[in-house]
Amino acid sequence: MESYFPVWDRHHQQVIGVVELYKSPVALYETLREGRILVIIVSLFSGVVLYSFLYWIVKTAHQLIESQRLRIKLASSRAVELNEQNLRRIGAELHDGPAQCIGFALLKLDSITEETENQQVKTNYDVIEKIQIVLNDALQEIRSFSAGLVIPELKDLSAKDAILKVIEKHEKRTTTQVRHQLNELPDELKLSIKICIYRLVQEGLNNAVRHELGIDQQVIVRHKEKQLRLEISDAGPGMNDEDLEKLNDTDHLGLRGLRERVESLGGKFKISSLSQSQGVRLLAILPLDE
Known part of the structure; x- marks a missing residue:
């Protein structure tokens, strides 16, 4: 590497000569190369750190979402099973409660109808017959409804x-x-x-x-x-x-x-x-x- 410097005469204010210096650029090139290597190393390290941090964030979020999804599925499954238990209970209550009461009322009406026929008293027979029909329909509906609620x-x-x-x-x-x-x-x-x-x-x-x-x-x-x-x-x-x-x-x-x-x-x-x-x-x- 060559460098040139002018030599000034202070009294006459003019250039009276030139100084020429020679220096090998190897040291400068080595310094530049070391600088580039350092920049690459720092960039790679920063990239690895940043990528690792982002990967950790994404992985943590994925694990959280997956665990929440599994909890929701388990909760849904438990809710379905609990709902079926409630339906079975309601079906049993309908069968053992209102259905039994209506069945008992129908038995009583049957006995009244038999007595009315034997005594040949027809005044309220039509009314009783209509009540029987309505109660029979209600009983069939309740039994059908309760049977639909209860699954095997x-x-x-x-x-x-x-x-x-x-x-x-x-x-x-x-x-x-x-x-x-x-x-x-x-x-x-x-x-x-x-x-x-x-x-x-x-x-x-x-x-x-x-x-x-x-x-x-x-x-x-x-x-x-x-x-x-x-x-x-x-x-x-x-x-x-x-x-x-x-x-x-x-x-x-x-x-x-x-x-x-x-x-x-x-x-x-x-x-x-x-x-x-x-x-x-x-x-x-x-x-x-x-």
């Missing part, structure tokens, strides 16, 4: 057996037929999942008879990729788009209860039409934890 013990049943049981009960009660496809269902499922499946099939088939005349009822359940896909369909009159939209946003107690059951377990619930003029399909997709 599902702990010892597989998902397939639970579905077949509710289909069998539905066929006997409505004298209709239900086709079913139950493909490779897992033997072991959480109780909350089995309860949800049972209620879905029960309510779906009830609606098929109540609103769609029970024509060509079908239950299809498939297990694939950690999901359970359940379809309940019929070939009844069907519904238009406006009615289906109302059903999907419905305040109907039974359907709203089904939607809440499915969504509380992290699933999806939808009602659709098979075609524009025929059939309704109830679809539920439930995630299955390993």
